[in-house]
Amino acid sequence: xxxxxxxxxxxxxxxxxxxxxxxxxxxxxxxxxxxxxxxxxxxxxxxxxxxxxxxxxxxxxxxxxxxxxxxxxxxxxxxxxxxxxxxxxxxxxxxxxxxxxxxxxxxxxxxxxxxxxxxxxxxxxxxxxxxxxxxxxxxxxxxxxxxxxxxxxxxxxxxxxxxxxxxxxxxxxxxx
Amino acid sequence: xxxxxxxxxxxxxxxxxxxxxxxxxxxxxxxxxxxxxxxxxxxxxxxxxxxxxxxxxxxxxxxxxxxxxxxxxxxxxxxxxxxxxxxxxxxxxxxxxxxxxxxxxxxxxxxxxxxxxxxxxxxxxxxxxxxxxxxxxxxxxxxxxxxxxxxxxxxxxxxxxxxxxxxxxxxxxxxxxxxxxxxxxxxxxxxxxxxxxxxxxxxxxxxxxxxxxxxxxxxxxxxxxxxxxxxxxxxxxxxxxxxxxxxxxxxxxxxxxxxxxxxxxxxxxxxxxxxxxxxxxxxxxxxxxxxxxxxxxxxxxxxxxxxxxxxxxxxxxxxxxxxxxxxxx
Numbered sequence: 001x002x003x004x005x006x007x008x009x010x011x012x013x014x015x016x017x018x019x020x021x022x023x024x025x026x027x028x029x030x031x032x033x034x035x036x037x038x039x040x041x042x043x044x045x046x047x048x049x050x051x052x053x054x055x056x057x058x059x060x061x062x063x064x065x066x067x068x069x070x071x072x073x074x075x076x077x078x079x080x081x082x083x084x085x086x087x088x089x090x091x092x093x094x095x096x097x098x099x100x101x102x103x104x105x106x107x108x109x110x111x112x113x114x115x116x117x118x119x120x121x122x123x124x125x126x127x128x129x130x131x132x133x134x135x136x137x138x139x140x141x142x143x144x145x146x147x148x149x150x151x152x153x154x155x156x157x158x159x160x161x162x163x164x165x166x167x168x169x170x171x172x173x174x175x176x
Numbered sequence: 177x178x179x180x181x182x183x184x185x186x187x188x189x190x191x192x193x194x195x196x197x198x199x200x201x202x203x204x205x206x207x208x209x210x211x212x213x214x215x216x217x218x219x220x221x222x223x224x225x226x227x228x229x230x231x232x233x234x235x236x237x238x239x240x241x242x243x244x245x246x247x248x249x250x251x252x253x254x255x256x257x258x259x260x261x262x263x264x265x266x267x268x269x270x271x272x273x274x275x276x277x278x279x280x281x282x283x284x285x286x287x288x289x290x291x292x293x294x295x296x297x298x299x300x301x302x303x304x305x306x307x308x309x310x311x312x313x314x315x316x317x318x319x320x321x322x323x324x325x326x327x328x329x330x331x332x333x334x335x336x337x338x339x340x341x342x343x344x345x346x347x348x349x350x351x352x353x354x355x356x357x358x359x360x361x362x363x364x365x366x367x368x369x370x371x372x373x374x375x376x377x378x379x380x381x382x383x384x385x386x387x388x389x390x391x392x393x394x395x396x397x398x399x400x401x402x403x404x405x406x407x408x409x410x411x412x413x414x415x416x417x418x419x420x421x422x423x424x425x426x427x428x429x430x431x432x433x434x435x436x437x438x439x440x441x442x443x444x445x446x447x448x449x450x451x452x453x454x455x456x457x458x459x460x461x462x463x464x465x466x467x468x469x470x471x472x473x474x475x476x477x478x479x480x481x482x483x484x485x486x487x488x489x490x491x492x493x494x495x496x497x498x499x500x501x502x503x504x505x
Contacts, residue, residue: 023486030471037470041214049219 033172056172059102061124063169067161070108076162077137078116079109085131092122098123109135121151142169185285193289195271202232205395208465215469242411249318252410258316259409259416262309265302265423266423269410272298273430274357276440276449285451287440294355296348299431300341303386307333310395313417314405325404328476329388329395335483336385342491343378346498347435348355356431360439367438374494378487380463383428385483388421390468396421398475405470429460 015021048055057063068077080097096115106112127140143165147156206221209231213220216363222228238305271289278286292298307330314326348354350371351362359368369376396403406417431457433439442452474482 033470034466035213037466040217043217045214045219047219048219078475 008154015040031106047126048083056170057142057172059171060174061142061144062127064120064143064156064165065123065129065161066139066141067116068139069162073108074139075105076107076112077135077157078109078113079107079110079131079135079137080113080116081134083132083134084129084138087128088123089126089128090122090124092119093117093129094119113158116161118156118161120146120154120156141165142171143167144169179283183404188291189289190271190287194267197267197270197423200426201419202236204419204422204461205235205463206232206313210470211462211465215466223419224381236415238259239415240413244411245408247318247408251316251318254312254316254453255409257303258313259413261312262306262420263416263423264303265309266420266427268305269299269302269427270423272428273427273453274360274434274439275360277357279444286357291355291357294354294463295359296344296354296435299427300337300344303333303340303424304337306420309417310405310418313409317405317408319408321402322407324406325395325401326328327405328401329405332385332392332394332479332483333388335480336382336487339378339384339483339487339491342380342488342495343375343382344370344435346375346429346494349495349498349502356434356439360434360441361440367436367441369436372494372498374455374490375498376432378491378494379432379436380429381487382491383432384467385465385479387424387428387464389425389464389473392479393468393473394476394479400473425461425464426457429457429464431461433457 014068015025052069069075070077080095082095082097083093085093085095094115094117097114098114100106100110100112125140130139133139138161145167198207206229210220210228220228221231224234246252272292274286274291276287276332294491308324309335310329312326314322314324314329319321337455345420347356347359347368350368351359353359353362388395395405406414409417433453437456440449440453441456442448444452456486
């Protein structure tokens with residue numbers, strides 16, 4: 001049993017409450033608190049005036065999704081395989097595929113997404129859809145200003161996801 | 177010595193005091209909110225008007241346009257009366273604040289509302305009257321929680337009124353007069369904050385409690401006790417209580433200035449007296465706001481035991497020592 005107390009740690013205790021010492025300590029601590037708060041005035045505000053000023057996000061930031069086209073041909077990258085919908089843990093993606101025809105060539109593959117909807121009220125921005133996509137057709141963008149007046153306005157259609165956002169979210173470099 | 181002034185001068189001074197207070201309070205609310213922002217490392221209100229300067233106007237508009245709701249069990253006329261008492265008793269105190277000596281600006285008038293020979297008593301009396309605003313306000317609301325809140329407030333105010341009075345008696349004994357003008361006049365050699373330092377500290381603590389400011393803002397502990405006596409008040413009646421609290425704050429700061437910081441005394445010609453008074457009062461108001469954002473609110477039993485078991489004995493001791501020193505010298 002020798003040395004069973006060796007693991008014991010001395011826990012520092014505060015001074016006994018009450019008495020003149022307590023009055024003195026309270027007074028001192030009050031003054032220290034006043035100095036701390038006054039320091040905040042001297043320091044000045046640490047505020048980003050949000051709608052006017054924005055903090056740039058990192059490129060890896062997962063904001064609102066984007067669908068992509070091939071830059072040379074202009075065809076949609078999405079082939080309507082629904083892998084993103086299968087990967088989605090929130091079940092917020094709905095894909096209805098249709099066959100490409102020579103007259104109506106929408107995507108580069110055999111099929112294309114006739115309907116591609118993301119319900120952003122349900123989306124948890126996990127980025128699994130981006131990982132699941134074999135053609136890099138869907139990626140997570142950087143836009144986070146997604147508030148709207150009604151829930152139905154937050155169901156983004158294919159056209160909305162393909163379009164360039166009206167305002168670009170400021171970006172910063174990785175490690176900046 | 178009490179100088180005699182004509183009735184016309186008194187009326188004119190009353191109007192000036194009212195106008196100044198009505199202008200200063202909204203500015204003070206803005207300053208408090210701006211400073212609150214700075215203490216929290218943020219800007220505070222800065223959206224309404226340039227730099228947020230019109231914020232008090234927006235607040236007043238909001239309060240005025242709100243509904244005056246009341247529970248069915250309320251006593252309507254008394255509920256209307258309570259905020260009026262709060263404002264009246266607060267404003268009455270402002271009459272005795274000395275801003276300058278009798279002939280500072282020439283002419284036959286003093287820079288104070290009225291120089292009563294019982295000024296300290298007058299201040300304590302009107303301070304006590306403001307209990308009725310709290311008590312009536314809480315009781316006439318017809319809500320048991322408001323009633324409990326008003327009891328809490330009244331108990332606090334009565335407890336600290338004792339220490340407040342006792343800490344001022346030291347000054348009164350040293351000056352040999354109850355008139356605030358005489359008290360300021362007698363501080364020509366040394367401000368009473370030096371010989372009466374203990375009294376000053378006790379007065380300041382009691383003043384925080386008396387004006388219901390943090391850390392003693394239990395009458396309206398907004399974050400945990402949900403106000404209390406003013407819970408059922410809405411619109412401008414609630415605004416009046418708020419207004420009265422700020423008036424009380426100014427009054428107490430002014431009394432502290434006159435009794436401990438030499439009132440209007442400062443370098444420069446005597447015509448600058450109101451400026452010095454205003455500066456000192458402003459310093460106290462800053463201290464009030466500063467402390468509000470530093471110290472956490474006391475628990476109710478802590479408040480009571482602090483008031484009766486520490487502050488009151490200290491105030492009595494200070495009184496005794498002052499009396500002994502005065503007799504010996």
